[in-house]
Amino acid sequence: MQGCCGNKKALLEEIADEIRNCHKCGLSESRTNAVPGEGDPCASIVLIGEAPGYWEDRMGRPFVGAAGRLLNDILGKIGIRREEIFITNVLKCRPPGNRDPRPDEVRVCTPFLDRQLEIIRPEFIVTLGRHSTAYIFEKMNLKFYGISRVHGRIYEVKFPEWKCRVIPTYHPAAALYNVNLKEDILRDMLRLKENLSAFME
Ligand code: URA
8 A cells, every 4th residue: 555545544544433432423322333434545436325224333334235235236347346446424323224314413424524535535426325415415515406317417526625526326225126226326337437437548
């Protein structure tokens, strides 16, 4: 690992420790494990999900349940390995019964996500589902018309010190019982792959 990546790894590990010790909201009472996220500290691509589910809470790792297997399958189809990207969530702890994240939970938890993005500074962010898309769109002052309207489009966004492209797609859990949505995610991810290749040239 090169020096800069070693530094990023250390900074991400500091945040992960803070997340594991966080008691800023009630989700810390019901969690088994916090799920900070994982992957390459120097990744060109960051995937952002909604919140840990049952298996993620048990294992302390993102996307390891059924939705994770579907995501792995799609990543495999486009030739991207999980180890070369970074995967995280809007909320780092599981909402009981997998209910939707509440606005107060999003407010206290997302500074962790913001700091992760600021350290990694990826070229591409893929938002998985409406919650992570709504969060990133609001942060970037983009109008969010619903995931079915924006998925597969590429949004160029500027952070104060860096810029990247955001590609929203459906949440893999929504595609578990809907083959059409799985194909949509695959198509959106293929756009990501094409753009990544163009970016790398
Ligand atoms: N769903 C998510 O949004 N994130 C996970 O980590 C797992 C399932």
